Amino acid sequence: MPTSLSARFDRACAQSSLPEAVVAALIGVGADEMWDIRNRGVIPAGALPRVRAFVDAIEASHDADEGQQ
Secondary structure (H helix, E strand, O other), X not given: OOOOHHHHHHHHHHHOOOOHHHHHHHHXXXXXXXXXXXXXXXXXXXXXXXXXXXXXXXXXXXXXXXHHO
């Protein structure tokens, strides 16, 4: 299972119910940069803390949802 931040971000985007444009706005990147993060693993330095926070929040929410089942 890939554990790189960009792979975790891609999974978090897939698990999130938010549209990609909203996620891009939350982490402060455009559509092209969003594509680069999800497909090439290129995370802009300025967005790194927000990407990490988004991934952590989605993973925590997903783990909590699995615990309730």
